Amino acid sequence: MLICPKCKEPLVKQEKCFVCSNHHVYDIARQSYVNLSMKQKKHSGDNALMVKARSSFLESDVYDFMRQFVCQQLSIYEIKTLLDAGCGQGYYTKAFSQIVQSCVGIDLSKEAILYASKQDKKTQYIVSSFFDAPFTDSSFDGIVSIFVPQAADEFARLLQEKGIWIEVGPGPKHCLELKEVLYQTPYLNPMSSKELSNFELVKETILSQKKWIKDCWSLLEMTPYRYKTHPKALEKVKELQGMDVTIEFLIRIWRKK
Template sequence: MYIDLGCGEGYYTRRFAKEVEEGYGIDLSRPSIAHAAGQDKQTQYIVGSIFELPFADLSADLLTSIFTPIPAKEARRVLKEDGLLITVGPGKNHHKELKEVLYENVRLNDEPKQPEGFELVDRTELSELVHVDDVWSLLEMTPYRYKSPAEGLERVKNLKNGLDVTFDFVISTWRKAK
């Protein structure tokens, strides 16, 4: 069984679910879950908290947490002994150039933390500088949209030629520690 934690609209869930017999996506957002369920009839989508999973102990083979908090305690509870947790999060330089437009003092992202009770199996870092024409639309997809000063938001709105932005990801595979 596969569970996507914080699945949102199910974009990644659908891709993983094609490879398994039984797949679930869970998220707090009712509109996101409704969208996901409308796009994917193979997967069961659930409105709920990733910190209180509605699954039996030791029932899941694979969990994914893609740009969501990692509910380590619940993940350990529902994962089978040989199950895996795959996490994807921002690398150190993720959206660095966008932050340089938004803020006077840019803080790079912290290294992803090891979930409590898990040991690292594999880690891959992917980074690419991409020209983004519509920087405002990118900003709308990030938490920076709601945390940035008005002056920074105005600077993004005034970008007429787009911006080269680093997309930097850390993909980690974890196993429950013995």
Template sequence: MNCPICHEPLTLEGKSYQCKNKHTFDRAKSGYVNLSRKQKASGDNKLMVQARSEFLESGYYAFLKDELQKLMAKHQPKCYLDLGCGQGYYTKDLSQYAKSAYGIDLSVPAITHASKIDKHTQYIVGSIYDLPFEGQEMDLLTSIFTPIPTKEAARVLKPTGYLVTVTPGKMHHVELKEQLYENVRYNPPLKPLEGFELVEQQEISQVHHVQDVMALLKMTPYFYKTPKEAIEKLQANQQGLAITFHFVISTWRKIDENKN
């Protein structure tokens, strides 16, 4: 890891990380380090982290994690980084395939949760748009439902490295949207990533009956964009909903600019 101020390497000195210029970052009891330079709280708050954790631990997205583990087993990266790792639901299992593993997110509550349940991974509070790593240091990156920082991803990836992205498929959560909105918008297809070429792509989907639909809603962006009346209607639903979970898993390789 590098210092976010002067970009010199950080070394662990006792309970703190320090660079040669004496910039110091304390290591939390649970093991994470805060390298964010933001003064205000960012990312998911404690309530959002709790809601997302409860939903994910119910196993609805387990089939997605299974497919990602197959990819990790295939590539066997030495150095792995999960971009926007949240509370570490995917990171914890995917990191087991790497010799060294990192997870980065701006949410302190999410990183605190992740670092408590996963001691194999070094968790970092920081921005995915200003990664605290040397150039060409990573063998594999994952970006699971997060914005994709293409420039930083290309910078830290080795020439032989890969970026794996997970994005919502067209029908993802369509039944939930039908409950909330008069005019349903389907998720658009994934656009090409600047500086990367697509190596392989697969779409996977399953339909599950979700009893606590509000728990699902609270972990989506819809919760903050939905009229109060629609949320009240959903809260009154005691039967639950059959919901489609549709994912697009894409593997990208950095384009070699020196290649003719």
């Protein structure tokens, strides 16, 4: 399943490393993850502070109703071999691993993968980009991607025939109340979707709940609005003592043609 990111030859697992036929060696970390990233930058993906903040918010289970829905879909579509693309610190992945026979989590953030691998010993975690994923063709019958960019061509390569891709993004009203604090004219998130040449759309669902959010700043840091908003407007969110916020997800289920 795993291939060498340098030469694309299959990787063979040995006691403490993966090795390809060209003798490229990748050590298995003490926490059981392996770094197959070709981008050896010091700060790729989320750093340790960002991982800690995201973990703290996610573990409050505000997003749990979406996680449960995705788990149900994995059962309905009888997914056995799953890739969680852009898995972050493994909040969703750990739950998915209880549903499927084999689960792999991939993320470019070494800090996020380190956190995930400490919490979840059942999943194989990989440090790498999912746009050039180090796996052989047709390695999985299911892929989940949650709040990450589309990589439709790569997902088509990785999926088996008729494989299922569950894509989760923000619904139209996601965090609307926060945007009413931030902007004079708050806007709904677009629902536009282009046709994908390698996939057919099987199902589209909007999940929505209102949640009391005590720490609105932590929620804001989970969104792109944190980086697109004037600092003075951001201060308003820091001053909030809590509020009801619409938590809404747009979930699309695609089948490989």
